[in-house]
Structure formats: C-alpha cells, structure tokens
Amino acid sequence: MELTTVWFIVIAFLWTSYFFLEGFDFGVGMLLPVLGRDDVERRVLINTIGPVWDGNEVWFIVAGAATFAAFPEWYATLFSGFYLPLLAILLALIVRGVAFEYRGKKDDPRWRARWDRAIFWGSLLPAFLWGVAFANIVRGVPLDASHEYAGTLGDLLNPYALLGGLTTTILFVLHGAVFLALKTSGDVRVQARRVATVAVAAAVAAGGAFLLITQVQHGKPVTWLTAGGAAAGLLLTAAANRRGREGWAFAGTGAAIVLAVATLFTALFPDVMPSTLGSGGLTTENAASSGYTLKIMTWVAAVFTPIVLVYQGWTYWVFRKRISTSHIPAAPKQTEPVP
Amino acid sequence: MDSVDIARWQFGITTVYHFFFVPLTIGLSALVAGLETAWLRTGKTRYLRATKFWGKLFLINFAMGIVTGIVQEFQFGMNWSDYSRFVGDIFGAPLAIEGLLAFFVESTFLGLWIFGWDRLNAKLHNACIWLVHIGTLLSAYFILAANSWMQHPVGYRVDHETGRAVLTDFWAVLTNSTQLVAFPHTITAAFVTGGLFMAGVSAWHLARRKNIEVFRPSLKLALVVTAIASIGVAITGDVQGKVMTDQQPMKMAAAEALYETEQPASFSLFTVGTLDGDEEIFGIKVPRVLSFLATGTFDGEVKGINDVQAAEEARYGPGDYRPNIPVAYWNFRIMVGVGILTALVSLAGLWLLRRGRLPANPWVYRIGVLSLALPFIGNSAGWIFTEMGRQPWSVFGVLKTSASVSPGVSPASMLISVISLTALYGVLMVIEAGLMLKYAKAGPPSEDEVLPPPPSDSDSDSDERSLAFAY
Numbered sequence: 001m002e003l004t005t006v007w008f009i010v011i012a013f014l015w016t017s018y019f020f021l022e023g024f025d026f027g028v029g030m031l032l033p034v035l036g037r038d039d040v041e042r043r044v045l046i047n048t049i050g051p052v053w054d055g056n057e058v059w060f061i062v063a064g065a066a067t068f069a070a071f072p073e074w075y076a077t078l079f080s081g082f083y084l085p086l087l088a089i090l091l092a093l094i095v096r097g098v099a100f101e102y103r104g105k106k107d108d109p110r111w112r113a114r115w116d117r118a119i120f121w122g123s124l125l126p127a128f129l130w131g132v133a134f135a136n137i138v139r140g141v142p143l144d145a146s147h148e149y150a151g152t153l154g155d156l157l158n159p160y161a162l163l164g165g166l167t168t169t170i171l172f173v174l175h176g177a178v179f180l181a182l183k184t185s186g187d188v189r190v191q192a193r194r195v196a197t198v199a200v201a202a203a204v205a206a207g208g209a210f211l212l213i214t215q216v217q218h219g220k221p222v223t224w225l226t227a228g229g230a231a232a233g234l235l236l237t238a239a240a241n242r243r244g245r246e247g248w249a250f251a252g253t254g255a256a257i258v259l260a261v262a263t264l265f266t267a268l269f270p271d272v273m274p275s276t277l278g279s280g281g282l283t284t285e286n287a288a289s290s291g292y293t294l295k296i297m298t299w300v301a302a303v304f305t306p307i308v309l310v311y312q313g314w315t316y317w318v319f320r321k322r323i324s325t326s327h328i329p330a331a332p333k334q335t336e337p338v339p
Numbered sequence: 340m341d342s343v344d345i346a347r348w349q350f351g352i353t354t355v356y357h358f359f360f361v362p363l364t365i366g367l368s369a370l371v372a373g374l375e376t377a378w379l380r381t382g383k384t385r386y387l388r389a390t391k392f393w394g395k396l397f398l399i400n401f402a403m404g405i406v407t408g409i410v411q412e413f414q415f416g417m418n419w420s421d422y423s424r425f426v427g428d429i430f431g432a433p434l435a436i437e438g439l440l441a442f443f444v445e446s447t448f449l450g451l452w453i454f455g456w457d458r459l460n461a462k463l464h465n466a467c468i469w470l471v472h473i474g475t476l477l478s479a480y481f482i483l484a485a486n487s488w489m490q491h492p493v494g495y496r497v498d499h500e501t502g503r504a505v506l507t508d509f510w511a512v513l514t515n516s517t518q519l520v521a522f523p524h525t526i527t528a529a530f531v532t533g534g535l536f537m538a539g540v541s542a543w544h545l546a547r548r549k550n551i552e553v554f555r556p557s558l559k560l561a562l563v564v565t566a567i568a569s570i571g572v573a574i575t576g577d578v579q580g581k582v583m584t585d586q587q588p589m590k591m592a593a594a595e596a597l598y599e600t601e602q603p604a605s606f607s608l609f610t611v612g613t614l615d616g617d618e619e620i621f622g623i624k625v626p627r628v629l630s631f632l633a634t635g636t637f638d639g640e641v642k643g644i645n646d647v648q649a650a651e652e653a654r655y656g657p658g659d660y661r662p663n664i665p666v667a668y669w670n671f672r673i674m675v676g677v678g679i680l681t682a683l684v685s686l687a688g689l690w691l692l693r694r695g696r697l698p699a700n701p702w703v704y705r706i707g708v709l710s711l712a713l714p715f716i717g718n719s720a721g722w723i724f725t726e727m728g729r730q731p732w733s734v735f736g737v738l739k740t741s742a743s744v745s746p747g748v749s750p751a752s753m754l755i756s757v758i759s760l761t762a763l764y765g766v767l768m769v770i771e772a773g774l775m776l777k778y779a780k781a782g783p784p785s786e787d788e789v790l791p792p793p794p795s796d797s798d799s800d801s802d803e804r805s806l807a808f809a810y
Contacts, residue, residue, distance in 0.1 A: 047809045051450035054405060058446050061412050062438035068416065069435040072427020072503075079416025080745040083752050090413060091763060094406040098767060101402035104810050105774050148420070148747035289428045293506045300436055308443045315447055318458050329805040 003294040004284040007070040012265035018059035027176015029123025048183040073287035081149025096122025128165040135164025140274035167210040174199035186324040230259035346418035349757040360404030366533015368472040392783035422743035433481040441478035457807035487518035527571030532714035534565030539711025546704030569682035584633040590728035593667035602640035604629035670724035677717030
C-alpha cells in the first residue's frame with residue numbers, strides 16, 4: 001500500500017478515535033442542564049468524564065498535527081479555509097477545558113452556574129461545527145489554483161453541512177446519554193436512559209438522512225456497507241437501551257460513530273479536500289509530505305499508537321466504577337487565610 | 340495593519356501567554372513529584388501535605404497551559420498557511436511526534452494522578468506524576484527542535500519543482516546544534532520558574548510564620564533547585580550566545596545595538612540610538628565583555644548591524660535584514676538581568692536559611708515573594724528576543740515572515756481572531772490569578788485532612804465511599 005494511503009487511513013483513525021471518545025464528552029456537556037438538576041447531579045455527570053476528557057481531546061491535537069506532518073497542504077488549506085468556524089471551536093474548547101478544572105474551585109452557586117454554561121456551550125458548539133466541517137470536506141469547497149479557500153463563511157453553512165452538524169450534535173448527545181447510563185447509578189442513570197430513548201430516534205432520522213445524501217452524492221459501493229452498519233449500530237442502541245443493556249447500547253452508538261466517520265473518509269478518498277471549482281483540489285498525492293517524512297512518521301505511529309491505546313484503555317479500567325450522588329464528596333472547605 | 344502584522348501580533352500574544360504556564364508546568368511537575376516521592380520514602384506527613392498543596396496550584400496552572408496550547412497547534416494552519424505549506428514536510432513531524440509521545444502521556448497520567456489517589460497504590464500514583472513530568476520534557480524537546488529549525492534550518496533541501504522545503508535528515512533536525520543548547524537553556528529556565536514560584540509562595544507563608552513545617556522544607560528545596568538551575572541557565576545561555584553569533588550574527592548585533600563592527604567589542608549597559616535605528620547617540624559600555632559573550636575570547640571580532648546588513652543583502656538580495664533593534668536590545672538585557680537576579684536571590688536565600696535559620700527581617704520575605712515574578716519576565720523577554728531577533732525571517736535565511744502568512748484569510752477575520760483570543764485570555768488571566776492567589780494563601784491541608792480514611796470492613800462499604808477527589 002502507498003504510504004500516502006496509509007497516512008490517509010491513520011488520519012481517519014485519529015479523527016474516528018477523537019469523535020468516538022470526545023463524542024461522549026461533548027454529549028455529557030450538552031446534557032448537563034438536562035440531566036443535572038442540582039449541583040450534586042451535575043458533579044456526577046462531570047466526574048464520569050473527569051479523569052479522561054483531557055486525554056480524549058489530545059486525539060484532536062494529534063489528528064491536526066499528524067495532518068500537518070503527513071499532508072501539509074491539507075492542513076494549511078483546511079485550517080486557513082475554515083478559519084472562523086475553527087476559531088469558534090478553539091474558543092469553545094478553551095472555555096470548556098478551563099470550566100472542568102475551575103468550576104469546583106469556589107463554593108459559589110453563581111460561579112458554578114457560569115462554568116456550567118461554559119461547559120454546555122463549549123460542548124455544543126464544537127459538536128455542531130465538527131459536523132459542518134466534515135460535511136464540507138466531503139462535499140467539496142471552492143479552492144483556487146494555489147489550493148487556497150476561495151469561498152465565504154456563508155458557503156460553509158450550506159444545507160448539507162448544517163444537516164451534518166445536526167447529525168453530529170444529536171449523535172454525540174445520544175453517545176453521551178448511553179455513556180452516562182453506563183457510568184452512573186441511581187436517578188441519573190434512569191434519566192439518562194430516558195433521554196437516550198428520545199435521542200436515538202432523532203439520531204436515526206437526522207443521521208439516516210445525512211448518510212443517505214452522502215451516499216447518493218458522494219458515496220462508493222463500499223460505503224453502503226459502512227453507512228448501513230452505522231444505521232445498524234443505532235438500531236442496536238435503541239433495542240439495547242429499551243432492555244437496559246447499557247454496555248450494548250454504548251457499543252451501538254460507538255459503532256455508529258466509527259462507521260459514520262468511516263463512511264465520510266471512504267467517500268472522500270483519494271481526495272482530501274475536493275474543490276468545487278474543478279481545479280485546485282487536494283488529494284492524498286498532491287497534499288502529501290515527502291516519502292522520507294512519511295516513512296519516519298509511519299515508524300513513530302506504528303510504535304507509539306498501540307502504547308497510547310494500552311495506557312488510555314487502562315485508565316478507563318482504573319475508573320470503571322459507576323458514580324452516583326452518594327460518591328460525590330462535599331464541596332471543598334473554604335479555608336480563609338489568616339492575614 | 341496588514342495581515343502579516345495582525346498574524347504576528349496574534350502569534351506573539353498567544354505564545355507569550357501560553358509560555359507563562361509552560362515553564363511553570365515543567366518545573367513544578369518535577370517538584371511536586373519529588374515531594375510525593377519524599378513522602379513515600381520518609382512517611383512524613385508534611386511531605387504529603389506539601390504534595391497536595393503544590394499539586395493544587397500546579398493543576399490550576401496546568402489547565403491554562405493545556406487550553407492555550409490548543410491554539411498553538413492550529414494557528415500555523417490558520418494564520419500562516421504559506422509557512423505551513425513550505426515547511427510542513429519538516430516542521431509537522433516534530434509537532435505530531437510531540438502530540439503522540441508527550442501530550443497523551445501528560446493528559447492521561449495527569450488524569451490518573453488527580454483522580455487516582457484512592458484507586459492506585461502509592462508508588463504507581465507517584466509514578467503517574469513523574470510520567471507527566473517526563474511528558475513535559477519530551478514535549479519541550481520536540482517543539483524546541485521545531486523552533487530551532489526555524490532559527491537554524493538543517494537536514495533539508497528546497498525542492499525547485501514545488502518550491503517547498505523537503506526533509507533530508509530527520510536526525511539532523513533532532514540534533515541541531517541550536518536545539519542542543521536551546522533545550523537545556525529552556526529546561527533550566529523552567530526549573531528556575533518552578534523553583535522561584537515555590538520559593539515566593541513559601542516566603543509569603545513563612546513571613547506569617549504559618550505551616551512552617553511544610554513551607555521551610557519547600558523553600559529550601561525550591562531555592563536549591565533554583566540556584567542549580569540558575570547556574571545552568573547562565574552556562575547554557577553563554578554557549579547559546581556563541582552559537583547564535585555564528586548562526587545569526589544579526590541577532591547578536593541587534594542584542595547589543597552594535598552598529599559598527601568592533602574588535603574587541605564592549606558590552607553595552609545602556610544605548611540610545613537615532614530614531615531610524617541606524618546609529619548610536621549615547622551609550623555606557625564595559626570593554627571587551629561582548630567579545631567574550633559572542634566569541635569566547637576577550638579580543639574577538641563582533642560584526643556590527645551595518646556590516647551584517649550589507650553581507651545579507653549581498654547574499655539574499657536587496658532588502659532590510661534588521662530586526663526591531665530596541666526590542667531585541669532591551670529584551671536581551673531584561674533576560675540577562677533576570678538571569679543574574681534569580682541566581683543572586685536563590686544563593687542569598689540559601690545563605691539566610693543555613694543551618695536551620697529562619698530570618699526575622701520581613702524584607703527577606705518581601706523580596707522572596709516579589710522574586711516570583713522574575714522568571715516570568717525573563718522567560719518572556721528571552722522568547723521575544725529570540726523570535727523578534729530572527730526577523731524578517733520566519734525560517735532563517737530561507738523563508739521570510741512576510742511570505743509566510745495565509746493569503747486567503749482576510750485581515751478582518753484575523754482581527755476577529757486576535758481580538759477574541761486576547762479578550763478571552765485577558766478574562767482567563769484574571770480568573771486564574773484570582774484562584775492561584777486564593778489557593779496559595781489558603782495554605783496546605785491539615786494533617787487530618789490528608790490522611791486516608793480508616794480501612795473499611797467490607798467491600799460494599801468501599802463502594803459507597805465518596806471519591807478521593809471529584810471536580
């Protein structure tokens with residue numbers, strides 16, 4: 001296999017891991033006002049992802065940096081072309097990351113309420129905008145002969161892309177809900193399953209429409225399989241959630257996310273940024289780094305990615321216990337300094 | 340302002356800001372890890388209390404380091420797409436390796452350390468924070484390798500067909516002579532930063548004679564680390580000066596505002612130049628010192644700005660190859676001055692603390708607290724000097740900053756970006772400083788608070804027990 005193809009698969013793998021993992025982080029954040037009716041419940045929700053959200057977010061950083069290393073032209077065109085949406089994602093992720101760390105640092109309801117809003121918007125905005133971004137990548141955007149984005153912000157907000165954004169948002173809400181049902185006990189768990197029941201129907205509707213359009217307009221024969229698999233994942237979630245099989249429900253949303261992202265990347269290949277202007281499009285060939293760089297990066301990725309997967313997996317094992325309101329310690333005592 | 344200026348302002352603001360948190364993370368992670376190890380080795384509760392106290396301040400700082408780091412990873416593509424296209428073959432690899440080797444380790448094991456007090460056995464728990472520290476060092480190595488390549492590009496050729504730089508020797512990039520001095524210089528400066536932070540906060544508490552059993556050992560540890568690291572900063576900085584004179588003569592000349600070539604060259608303590616920056620009006624000088632700094636001998640020749648300008652014009656074609664001279668000149672002085680002060684403060688502090696002493700004079704502690712600011716000033720000045728001193732190049736001798744910016748991004752978009760990031764960073768700085776102050780003043784937890792709860796009778800009890808730490 002060509003190294004450029006290998007790296008296309010690696011990039012796809014990094015994004016898939018990111019959406020699988022941070023997908024439920026975003027979902028938990030978006031469900032904060034819905035499932036967290038008081039402060040203790042909100043802390044239950046946040047603490048299900050407390051030890052892991054940061055490690056999950058690194059998949060995004062590495063996906064971006066690996067794109068820079070393996071396909072510099074793709075990196076340059078994508079991030080300069082999708083400038084303002086990406087800026088919004090970065091601002092949202094900054095606020096959200098700080099919010100997790102700082103919300104418990106003052107025993108003041110207004111302080112916490114502000115950070116809770118930051119977590120909600122900081123999760124909703126990226127969840128939506130990632131869908132918009134990836135739909136646009138698959139659909140193609142106007143690129144000039146030097147691969148620079150030649151469209152406007154409005155061009156990125158086309159109906160297909162907005163449907164993509166809606167799909168990722170609902171999918172992540174669902175993924176977060178089944179994750180919470182799996183990771184909590186007590187009332188939060190019951191409520192999370194109830195939310196999942198509604199969300200799975202919405203996900204089938206939005207995701208089904210989005211993948212069907214993707215398939216018809218950009219698909220390949222093989223993407224019928226991945227798109228169909230994604231739909232089957234959602235059906236598995238629906239059935240498992242009704243029977244209270246939370247592990248299977250989570251496996252279903254996980255499979256749906258993995259296969260939906262696989263559908264997009266398979267539909268894209270061998271393009272990486274198709275152009276709607278006929279020329280100026282980027283492919284795995286004309287966007288790639290030199291063979292020497294790709295070879296070095298292949299060795300590095302082959303050795304270290306499995307190690308990362310092992311220790312991240314171990315983290316989930318360490319924190320495998322369900323959390324309920326009874327596990328949440330009292331807010332830290334406010335020790336006033338003696339002057 | 341055109342888009343180059345806006346993009347440069349954003350890079351400067353976001354990078355200096357990010358680098359408030361980075362060196363503190365590097366230095367403090369090692370100190371916290373060391374304190375936890377001390378607790379494991381000796382079983383003395385005061386070390387556990389110190390670990391929890393400094394650990395909390397470390398985490399408040401770390402959160403900001405992470406989130407501001409996200410911008411660093413992506414603004415190359417957003418604001419500097421032509422740069423990214425040109426250097427991607429070389430520059431992207433260390434960034435990706437940094438993410439894969441360092442960021443995953445840092446974020447994952449920090450999560451385990453924060454939440455794992457009751458889930459991991461004590462040694463494994465301590466190993467987690469040591470791994471975080473190793474992650475910070477790895478991260479520093481790869482990002483500095485990338486930066487060193489911009490200062491002194493090696494291991495590449497420019498492909499004439501595509502007009503892009505192509506990697507030819509990755510090992511050369513990783514062992515760039517510039518990198519081999521920049522890395523120890525940055526790391527020792529990070530230990531000075533962690534050290535003086537710990538010293539400053541400890542001094543505040545010791546002035547009030549509070550929690551002496553925690554803060555005296557903390558202060559002692561901090562000052563020993565700072566003193567050793569300060570000497571390291573000076574030695575590596577000295578070597579770096581000579582490497583820089585050789586590789587970027589303009590930067591050394593600008594650092595000195597040395598307009599005409601001198602042999603031997605004197606070190607200027609204070610220089611005022613004409614407004615257009617072409618010549619010097621007035622200056623106070625120490626003879627021969629610059630020769631020594633730049634070449635290692637007291638009668639070496641140091642090239643002046645005007646000679647280097649002529650030489651670079653001859654080599655790279657007509658153009659202005661001078662950086663902003665006052666910025667380079669003053670930041671170089673601030674950096675060196677801070678370096679000397681940190682060494683003096685730490686050595687004086689160790690002398691005052693000798694053989695169990697705890698000085699009574701309140702000024703000792705006031706100076707200790709104020710010194711906390713020094714490394715942050717010095718780190719910023721050092722980076723502003725080295726980055727602005729490289730101008731007009733983004734990759735020295737190969738690619739100009741003016742040719743690096745994204746051609747397709749409008750100045751308006753860039754303005755929205757720099758304004759929103761600066762505003763957000765400003766707000767976060769106020770919040771962060773407030774929390775840091777609050778938790779620094781609150782002092783360490785008491786002995787009862789840090790000791791683990793008594794072992795429970797049955798497993799079901801432990802299931803119901805509340806988490807050792809929760810957000």
